[in-house]
Amino acid sequence: MKTKLSLLSAAVLSASLMVMPAISHAAIPLAVDGQQVPSLAPMLEKTTPAVVAVAVSGTHVSKQRVPDAFRYFFGPNAPREQVQERPFKGLGSGVIINAEEGYIVTNNHVIEGADEILIGLHDGREIEAKLIGSDAESDIALLQIKAKNLTALKRADSDELRVGDFAVAIGNPFGLGQTVTSGIVSAMGRSGLGIEMLENFIQTDAAINSGNSGGALVNLNGELIGINTAIVAPGGGNVGIGFAIPANMVNNLIDQIIEHGEVRRGVLGVSGRDLDSELAQGFGLDTQHGGFVNEVMPDSAADKAGLKAGDIIVSVNDRAIKSFQELRAKVATMGAGAKVKLGLIRDGDKETVTVTLGEASQSTETSAGAVHPMLDGAKLENDKKGVEITDIAQSSPAAASGLQKGDIIVGVNRTRIDDLKELKAELKEQQGAVALKILRGKTSLYLVLR
Amino acid sequence: MTLKDTALYIGKAILFGLIMAAVFLIVTPLITGQGNHSTFFQQRGQNGIELSFSQAVRRAAPAVVNIYSLSINQNQPLNSGSLQGLGSGVIMSKEGYILTNYHVIKKADEIVVALQDGRKFTSEVVGSDSVTDLAVLKIEGDALPIVPINIEIPAQVGDVVLAIGNPYNLGQTITQGIISATGRNGLSSGYLDFLQTDAAINAGNSGGALIDTSGQLIGINTAAFQIGGEGGGHGINFAIPIKLAHSIMGKLIKDGRVIRGALGITGEPINPVMAQILNLPDLTGVMVTGIDPQGPAAQAKLRPRDVITKFDGEIVPGVEMLMDRIAEAQPGTVVTMTIIRLGKYYDVPVTIGENFGEE
Numbered sequence: 001m002k003t004k005l006s007l008l009s010a011a012v013l014s015a016s017l018m019v020m021p022a023i024s025h026a027a028i029p030l031a032v033d034g035q036q037v038p039s040l041a042p043m044l045e046k047t048t049p050a051v052v053a054v055a056v057s058g059t060h061v062s063k064q065r066v067p068d069a070f071r072y073f074f075g076p077n078a079p080r081e082q083v084q085e086r087p088f089k090g091l092g093s094g095v096i097i098n099a100e101e102g103y104i105v106t107n108n109h110v111i112e113g114a115d116e117i118l119i120g121l122h123d124g125r126e127i128e129a130k131l132i133g134s135d136a137e138s139d140i141a142l143l144q145i146k147a148k149n150l151t152a153l154k155r156a157d158s159d160e161l162r163v164g165d166f167a168v169a170i171g172n173p174f175g176l177g178q179t180v181t182s183g184i185v186s187a188m189g190r191s192g193l194g195i196e197m198l199e200n201f202i203q204t205d206a207a208i209n210s211g212n213s214g215g216a217l218v219n220l221n222g223e224l225i226g227i228n229t230a231i232v233a234p235g236g237g238n239v240g241i242g243f244a245i246p247a248n249m250v251n252n253l254i255d256q257i258i259e260h261g262e263v264r265r266g267v268l269g270v271s272g273r274d275l276d277s278e279l280a281q282g283f284g285l286d287t288q289h290g291g292f293v294n295e296v297m298p299d300s301a302a303d304k305a306g307l308k309a310g311d312i313i314v315s316v317n318d319r320a321i322k323s324f325q326e327l328r329a330k331v332a333t334m335g336a337g338a339k340v341k342l343g344l345i346r347d348g349d350k351e352t353v354t355v356t357l358g359e360a361s362q363s364t365e366t367s368a369g370a371v372h373p374m375l376d377g378a379k380l381e382n383d384k385k386g387v388e389i390t391d392i393a394q395s396s397p398a399a400a401s402g403l404q405k406g407d408i409i410v411g412v413n414r415t416r417i418d419d420l421k422e423l424k425a426e427l428k429e430q431q432g433a434v435a436l437k438i439l440r441g442k443t444s445l446y447l448v449l450r
Numbered sequence: 451m452t453l454k455d456t457a458l459y460i461g462k463a464i465l466f467g468l469i470m471a472a473v474f475l476i477v478t479p480l481i482t483g484q485g486n487h488s489t490f491f492q493q494r495g496q497n498g499i500e501l502s503f504s505q506a507v508r509r510a511a512p513a514v515v516n517i518y519s520l521s522i523n524q525n526q527p528l529n530s531g532s533l534q535g536l537g538s539g540v541i542m543s544k545e546g547y548i549l550t551n552y553h554v555i556k557k558a559d560e561i562v563v564a565l566q567d568g569r570k571f572t573s574e575v576v577g578s579d580s581v582t583d584l585a586v587l588k589i590e591g592d593a594l595p596i597v598p599i600n601i602e603i604p605a606q607v608g609d610v611v612l613a614i615g616n617p618y619n620l621g622q623t624i625t626q627g628i629i630s631a632t633g634r635n636g637l638s639s640g641y642l643d644f645l646q647t648d649a650a651i652n653a654g655n656s657g658g659a660l661i662d663t664s665g666q667l668i669g670i671n672t673a674a675f676q677i678g679g680e681g682g683g684h685g686i687n688f689a690i691p692i693k694l695a696h697s698i699m700g701k702l703i704k705d706g707r708v709i710r711g712a713l714g715i716t717g718e719p720i721n722p723v724m725a726q727i728l729n730l731p732d733l734t735g736v737m738v739t740g741i742d743p744q745g746p747a748a749q750a751k752l753r754p755r756d757v758i759t760k761f762d763g764e765i766v767p768g769v770e771m772l773m774d775r776i777a778e779a780q781p782g783t784v785v786t787m788t789i790i791r792l793g794k795y796y797d798v799p800v801t802i803g804e805n806f807g808e809e
Contacts, residue, residue, distance in 0.1 A: 162502060162504035162507070162508075163504060163507050163511070163624050164502050164503035164504035164505070164506060164507035164508075164612070164624060165502040165503070165504055166501055166502065166503075183625070183626060184503060184612075184624060184625070184626040185624075186623045186624045186625055187620070187621060187622060187623050187624065190620065190621065193620070203620070203623060205623075205624075205625040205626060205649075205650045220501055232617075232618055232620070232652075234652075234653075239650060239652050240625050240649075240650020240652070241617060241618070241620065241623065241650065241652065275568075276568065277568045277569055277570045280568065288567050288568020288569065289568055
């Protein structure tokens with residue numbers, strides 16, 4: 001009897017002792033920074049001051065062709081085009097990434113065409129920002145403000161992200177004021193959406209709406225993992241499909257903007273397509289994802305590194321890629337001169353090559369503001385004789401200088417220039433006013449930039 | 451028994467208890483730890499804990515496939531099929547059976563199944579059921595990824611869930627939310643049966659997986675609440691619970707269709723007024739309101755205003771239970787219905803017919 005009883009009480013005691021660890025198991029380990037309640041508040045206290053509101057104002061210029069009937073009434077000298085200038089205001093978000101320098105990252109589409117950019121800080125201060133540089137194709141812009149006591153976000157390695165990781169969007173939707181929404185990483189390496197020229201998005205179901213553009217997507221440590229940029233919105237609002245430019249891509253772009261005032265696109269020199277199951281079967285491959293190289297341009301970076309048509313590029317700097325578009329977006333944002341390790345499958349064997357990226361061919365259009373401030377608003381392209389102005393924005397500094405569409409710049413002061421590269425180099429040397437030698441139709445003239 | 455004896459006795463018990471407790475403490479974490487009992491969040495990193503669903507995603511996501519249903523244009527036989535429907539599906543077994551929504555493959559002439567590893571298969575329809583909006587496809591492939599399923603533990607309101615699918619054909623997408631409401635698991639089906647979730651579900655998610663935080667399948671995503679033609683985004687989405695989907699799948703594989711029993715009656719619950727008029731003891735049972743003249747009930751001479759209180763000896767608490775039992779009954783079998791007619795109890799044998807459903 002006694003032994004029975006003691007065994008019984010022992011069992012009861014041990015059972016009661018067991019309950020304690022069982023309870024601590026049942027409570028799901030929802031501790032964030034030692035807080036018992038599953039709340040993002042402690043993380044957000046540190047991160048929200050780094051996300052700012054971006055208010056822009058400017059003038060939209062729209063041109064309308066004057067109908068021929070009116071030309072009949074007003075005579076042959078009547079303007080061909082009627083120019084309408086409509087002031088606009090816009091709202092977006094931005095992220096402070098360097099507190100000392102006051103650098104703020106946002107989307108290019110938030111600030112594009114703005115004459116004035118005003119930053120609204122979390123503490124209520126409003127400060128005018130300067131545009132350091134922007135890249136339309138990847139939709140990133142870098143601003144700078146002069147202010148003290150700023151908070152910057154640390155940037156996480158966005159290549160380390162996995163689908164299913166928590167993601168928190170911070171921004172200024174509909175101009176409501178700072179708003180935090182939470183979700184998860186829904187997909188990585190999203191491309192082929194046709195939103196930007198260069199796409200390699202993080203997809204998230206954290207609610208992103210109009211005005212969130214340029215805002216932060218952070219992880220649970222409060223580190224920046226992406227810049228919220230776009231959504232799929234069949235009804236106009238959020239349906240749980242949002243896209244952010246990954247932090248690593250942002251890093252590459254702003255490094256270049258800080259160094260050169262522009263993005264110097266890296267060029268690999270291959271054309272190709274996505275590897276798909278048909279191609280993979282045809283080539284007898286195990287892999288089903290990657291970029292298939294159709295053609296290697298002669299003398300390009302890829303050619304120099306020994307890439308060949310038929311190679312399948314499966315990784316960039318040891319990170320697997322899914323599509324040719326992802327490869328393109330990654331390479332193009334790395335910057336000219338960057339060394340890139342490419343993983344290849346060639347004739348069924350795995351190989352790696354290191355490529356030093358070339359610079360984008362000078363014939364591509366350049367934003368002229370980076371060449372000379374007084375050329376801002378003009379689009380420059382190489383021409384046989386020199387550098388052609390292919391387009392010019394109304395009431396831009398370039399237009400005010402007297403430049404016209406179709407002008408060909410052939411010289412700076414007394415030095416002859418042949419292409420954009422020489423023009424850039426020559427203008428960099430000059431201090432103060434410079435005289436541009438211009439070919440306009442059959443006449444040549446000098447215009448002075450001040 | 452002296453005081454000393456008692457003290458000794460209690461002391462022994464406490465000592466023994468402490469030893470046992472210590473043993474339990476050491477052993478239980480070993481067992482539960484290996485049992486992987488809570489993968490709600492995966493922990494990672496040195497400076498603090500990082501929380502993620504990536505483990506759950508990794509388990510389930512490869513088995514969620516993209517489904518493209520193509521229609522062949524008869525007038526242009528050389529043109530390969532044009533995309534007619536887009537959806538998702540879930541590979542349930544290594545034989546290649548795939549669960550999806552019936553409406554995804556409804557009008558398809560050809561069905562293409564795309565796996566996440568890039569493989570593509572054309573697939574055949576094993577069977578479909580318009581009532582539950584489920585269909586089973588089959589593909590022939592090696593080393594197919596299979597989704598783990600959780601059929602025993604029913605989902606509860608507040609559980610964290612992940613939806614996996616291919617919205618707008620963007621590519622595989624994982625969205626997160628909670629179970630907002632739950633329904634029944636019976637075979638007669640209706641909107642009530644659905645799991646409701648606020649995880650984002652959009653066009654193309656249909657037929658995809660709803661999983662729990664350990665990566666196990668708990669439902670098949672089916673519909674998003676819509677206002678007008680506005681699309682989703684309201685946070686009100688529905689999934690067919692896995693228990694129902696799994697039993698339907700079994701029937702579809704076995705028979706190619708879901709055979710449902712029919713009685714040929716319409717009925718309604720008993721309200722207090724009717725109970726008084728019909729002189730009923732309580733509010734349980736179902737009152738017959740209409741009889742299909744060709745149906746089994748008519749043959750068994752059931753009449754309107756009969757109150758069905760038992761189905762094969764089992765008490766009928768309400769309409770839903772009776773509908774489930776009838777639907778689950780094998781056509782041709784004879785069941786005994788206990789009814790109250792004019793205050794008297796009768797046992798009526800009824801031969802169950804088949805419900806061919808409405809297309």
